[in-house]
Amino acid sequence: MGDKFEIVIVGGGTAGWMCAAACAAKLDPARFRVRLVESEEIGTVGVGEATLPQMKDFNDFLGLDEAEFMQATQATFKLGIEFINWGRQGDRYVHPFGTFGRPIGEADFFSYWIRAHRAGTAASLSDYCFPIVAALQNRFMLPSGDANDVRNAFAYAYQFDAFLYARYLRQWAEARGIERVEGRIVEVEQDGGTGDIAAVKLASGARIAGDLFVDCSGFRGLLMAQTLGVGIEDWSHWLPCDSAAAVPSARSADFHPYTRSTRRTAGWQWRIPLQHRTGNGYVYSGADISDDEAAATLLANLDGEAMAEPRVLRFKACKREKAWAHNCIAMGLASGFLEPLESTSIYLVQMAIMHMLTLLPSGPGIDPALPAELNRVMDVEYDRIRDFLILHYIANEPDAPLWERVTTMAVPDTLADKIDRFRHRGHVQAYRDGLFGPPSWQAVFVGQGIEPQAADRLADVLPAATVEERLASLAATIADAAATAPSHADFIARYCPAPAP
Numbered sequence: 001m002g003d004k005f006e007i008v009i010v011g012g013g014t015a016g017w018m019c020a021a022a023c024a025a026k027l028d029p030a031r032f033r034v035r036l037v038e039s040e041e042i043g044t045v046g047v048g049e050a051t052l053p054q055m056k057d058f059n060d061f062l063g064l065d066e067a068e069f070m071q072a073t074q075a076t077f078k079l080g081i082e083f084i085n086w087g088r089q090g091d092r093y094v095h096p097f098g099t100f101g102r103p104i105g106e107a108d109f110f111s112y113w114i115r116a117h118r119a120g121t122a123a124s125l126s127d128y129c130f131p132i133v134a135a136l137q138n139r140f141m142l143p144s145g146d147a148n149d150v151r152n153a154f155a156y157a158y159q160f161d162a163f164l165y166a167r168y169l170r171q172w173a174e175a176r177g178i179e180r181v182e183g184r185i186v187e188v189e190q191d192g193g194t195g196d197i198a199a200v201k202l203a204s205g206a207r208i209a210g211d212l213f214v215d216c217s218g219f220r221g222l223l224m225a226q227t228l229g230v231g232i233e234d235w236s237h238w239l240p241c242d243s244a245a246a247v248p249s250a251r252s253a254d255f256h257p258y259t260r261s262t263r264r265t266a267g268w269q270w271r272i273p274l275q276h277r278t279g280n281g282y283v284y285s286g287a288d289i290s291d292d293e294a295a296a297t298l299l300a301n302l303d304g305e306a307m308a309e310p311r312v313l314r315f316k317a318c319k320r321e322k323a324w325a326h327n328c329i330a331m332g333l334a335s336g337f338l339e340p341l342e343s344t345s346i347y348l349v350q351m352a353i354m355h356m357l358t359l360l361p362s363g364p365g366i367d368p369a370l371p372a373e374l375n376r377v378m379d380v381e382y383d384r385i386r387d388f389l390i391l392h393y394i395a396n397e398p399d400a401p402l403w404e405r406v407t408t409m410a411v412p413d414t415l416a417d418k419i420d421r422f423r424h425r426g427h428v429q430a431y432r433d434g435l436f437g438p439p440s441w442q443a444v445f446v447g448q449g450i451e452p453q454a455a456d457r458l459a460d461v462l463p464a465a466t467v468e469e470r471l472a473s474l475a476a477t478i479a480d481a482a483a484t485a486p487s488h489a490d491f492i493a494r495y496c497p498a499p500a501p
Contacts, residue, residue, distance in 0.1 A: 004030075004031060004032055005031060005032050005033070005211050005212070005360070005361070005363070006033045006209065006210040006211045006212070007023060007032060007033070007034045007035070007211070007212050007213075007214065008036075008200065008208055008210035008213050008214070009023075009034070009036040009037070009216055010185065010200060010213060010214065010215055010217050010222060010223055011037075011038055011215070011216035011217040011218060011222075011334075012036060012166060012170065012180075012216070013166050013216060014162050014165060014166045014332065014346060015216040015331045015332025015334075016036055016038065016214075016216035016331075016332075017036070017165075017169035017170050017173060018169060018346075018349055018350065018353060019216065019331060019349075019353050019356075020034060020169070020170075021169040021172055021173040022058075022061070022062065022353045022354075022357060023173075023178065023357075024172070024176035024177060024178045025061070025062045025063060025176070026061075026357055027357070027360075033179075034177075035178075035179040035180070035208060035210075036173075036178060036179070036180050036181065037180075037181045037183060037200060037202070037208055038182070039182065039183055039185075040182065041184055049159055049160055049161060049162050049274065049279045050078060050157070050158075050159050050259040050270075050279075050340070050343040051157045051158050051159070051160070051343055051346050052157050052342075052343055052347050052435070053155035053156060053157045054157075054347050054350055054435075055157050055158055055346060055347070056156065056158070057350075058350045058353075061354075062172075064172070066496070067495055067496040068496075070158065070160070070492075070495075070498070071497065071498045072165075072168040072498075073160035073161050073164040073165045073168055073498075074161045074164060074274045074275040074276045074277075074498045075158045075159060075160035075161075075274065075275065075496070076158070076159045076160075076255070076257065076273055076274055076275060076488070076492060077156050077157075077158065077159070077257045077488060077492070078097070078156060078157040078158055078258055078259060079096060079097055079098070079131040079132075079134060079135040079154065079156055079257045079258050080094045080095050080096040080097050080098075080131055080132060080258050080259075081094065081095045081260070081342065081343065082094045082136075082258050082260045082261070083095065083261050083262075083263070083392075083444075084260065084262040084263065085262055085263040085264075086261070086263045086396060086447065086448055087395060087396060087397070087448035087449045088396075088449065089399065091447070091449075093126065093443060093444075093446070093447030093448075094129075094132045094135060094136065094447075095342070095440055095443040095444060095447070096129050096131045096135070096154065096439065096443060097131055097154055097155045097156055097157060098129055098130060098131040098132075098153050098154030098155065099129070099153045099154070100125060100128050100439055100442060101128045101129075101471075102150065102153065102474065104462075104470045104471075104474070105458075105459070105461065105462045105467075106459075106461055106462075107458035107459040107461075108456075109128070110426055110438070111426060111455040111456040111458065111459035112455070112459050112462070112467050112470075112471065113125060113128065114426050114452050114455035115455040115459045115460070115467060116468060117451075118455070121464070121467075121468045121471075122468075122471055123471070123472075125442070125443070127475045127478065127479075128471070128474055128475055129439075130150045130153055130154055130478050130481060130482060131153075131156075133478050133479060134257075134482040134485050135256065135257050135258045137485075138254070138256045138487055138488050138489070139257075139482055139483075139486065139487055139488060140156075140257045140485060140488040140491045140492075141484075141485040141486065141491065142156075143155070143156075149481070150474075150477055150478050150481050151481045151484075151485075156257075157343070159259060159272045159273060159279075160274065161276075162346075181202070181208060183202035183203060183204050184203045185200045185201065185203075185222065186201055186202065186203050187201040188201075188222065188223060188226075188227040189201060189207075190227065194326070195228070195326055196326045196327040196328075197210075197213045197223060197227065197327055197328055200213075211327065211361070211364070212327050212328075212329070212360070212361070212366075213328045213329075214328070214329050214330075214356070215330045215331065215335075216332050218333045219315065219333045219334070219337070220334075221320070221330065221334040222334075223328050223334075224320060224322075224328055224330040224334055224335070225320075225334070228325050228326055228328060230320055230321055230322050230325045230330075231321050232316075232318040232319060232320055232321060232336065233319045233320075233336075234316065234317075234318050235317040235318055235319065235338075235386055236316050236317050236318070237409070238317070238390050238393075239339060239386070239389055239390065239393070240285045240317075240402065240405070240406065241267045241283045241317075241339055242285060242286050242314065242315060242316055242317075243283070243285075243294070243312060243313065243314055243315070244282065244283045244284070244312070244313045244315070245282045245284070245291065245311070245312050245313075246279070246281040246310065246311050246313065247295075247298060247299070247306050247307070247308055247309070247310040247311070248277045248278065248280070248306075248307045249278045249280055249302045249303070249305060249306050249307055250277065250278070250304035250305045250307060251273070251274070251275070251276060251277050251304065252278055252303045252304045254273070255273055255487075255488055255489040255492075256273060256488060259272050259343065260272075261341060262301070263396065264282065264297060265289065265297075265402070266284040266285050266288035266289035266294065266400065266402050267282060267283045267284035267285055267288075267289075267294075267402070268282075268283055269282045269283075269297075269298060269301060270282075270283070271303075275492065275497070275498045276498065276500070276501045277307060278302075278303070278304055280298060280302055281298070282297060282298040282310075283339055283340070287402075288400070291312050294310075294312075295309075295310040295312070315333075315337045315339070317338060317339060317386075318336050318337060319335075319336035319338075319379070319383075319386075320334070320335045320336045322371070322375050323335050323352060323374055323378040323379075324370075324371035324375055325371070329356055329374070330352075331349050331352045331353065332345070332348075332349050333345075335348070335352065335378070336348075336382060338385055338389060339389065341389055342385070342388060342389060342436075344385050344435065347435065348378075348381065348382070348385075351377070351378065351381055352374070352378060355373075355377055355378070356374065359371075359373060380434065381434055381435065383412075384431070384435060384436065385435060387412055387415040387418065388435075388440070388441070388444070390411055390412070390415055391415060391418075391419070391444055391445075391448075392444060392448070394406055394407055394409070394411060395407075395444070395445075395449060396448065418441070422441070422445050422452060423450065423451075423452060423453055424452070424453060425454055425456055426442075426452035426455060426456070428441040428442060
């Protein structure tokens with residue numbers, strides 16, 4: 001193949017250009033050659049424009065300038081996700097990108113809150129979380145940097161135009177040596193002995209050979225599924241929504257720093273405010289509502305004028321059986337799909353990229369330990385996210401056929417165990433790595449009506465009056481701190497105003 005290790009990325013879009021940009025940033029061009037093959041004839045699927053705080057970590061890893069990136073992608077800030085009508089009709093809670101409370105004794109804060117809540121002396125859990133209080137007032141500020149300041153107890157993510165992000169990364173990556181090859185792939189050539197992918201052939205007649213291939217070809221999985229025959233684990237019995245109608249609308253005056261999810265009869269509706277427009281969509285179960293009815297429901301529940309006709313996407317909740325098979329790694333939709341309820345799609349691309357860079361072969365041939373490790377890590381991530389999404393579905397009123405089915409279904413043992421532990425004493429296992437630590441689970445459990453029956457015994461040590469006083473003081477401190485933050489719109493106008501599209 002030559003002196004350099006050759007990486008071929010098949011497909012552009014967000015996944016392809018994120019992978020290419022990471023390679024440009026971190027791989028030695030004297031040792032690696034990276035090419036991305038895409039066709040202008042083939043459109044890309046934007047599965048969401050909202051992200052998690054790890055997105056900032058990825059951009060920092062590349063060395064992107066935050067304000068420049070946000071201007072180029074019409075981005076806004078995101079402090080969490082608001083859930084409306086989840087649990088019960090009329091309920092509202094926020095899953096924040098931050099912690100609840102601060103240490104006030106021997107036990108963790110949440111245990112003291114449980115104790116006071118059961119005694120009727122605590123405020124809403126949300127009142128003890130700075131990013132929630134700030135977000136619901138449409139305020140935003142960067143973390144203070146002072147570990148003792150409640151205005152530092154959070155992280156933030158972005159809401160952006162995924163198409164513009166891919167274009168921005170393409171320009172950035174090409175300027176740093178990534179080769180883009182325009183063309184439609186008409187044949188995938190495999191090694192007759194090993195079954196590895198040897199090359200892809202284009203309609204132009206060009207042949208692009210490589211040592212490692214990255215499949216970013218979307219749902220069709222050109223390399224991983226169609227060529228290597230790697231199947232999927234079908235999770236649609238747990239996550240039954242299989243369609244989405246998406247439409248942009250005019251930017252609303254309600255320019256808030258959070259994404260919104262509203263539960264509907266046959267699924268849920270998203271709302272993502274960007275600088276130039278608002279992204280909207282209805283994720284639904286095709287068995288419970290027609291495409292036309294879903295589109296009509298979506299259009300009837302916009303807070304700005306629709307800028308296009310709703311576009312319908314089809315999908316299945318699933319995970320590819322292997323993220324790395326032979327000499328091919330699947331990323332993005334080619335590796336599986338978990339609906340965008342918790343904005344995890346881009347994070348899973350990022351995880352695959354980071355582990356790919358760590359596990360890249362050092363020469364010809366691939367040690368089986370390398371794909372085994374990437375597959376192990378990605379399996380863990382997908383399984384945890386799957387369980388977190390299922391929790392949102394099962395903790396609801398059975399007020400329509402879809403919700404009657406999901407609220408009575410059997411759940412994975414891993415989730416059942418988590419629910420049992422939480423109901424007993426409010427326990428949530430903290431992971432060393434990966435998504436969704438205790439505050440995330442606490443927000444959804446409490447927000448959707450699953451409450452602990454008792455607190456840790458260590459929370460009994462402080463006198464009740466002391467606990468009540470410290471909780472009240474903390475809520476007041478957070479309320480005062482949030483009031484010092486500027487409005488989200490004002491912060492954007494000063495920090496990263498994007499030009500009109």
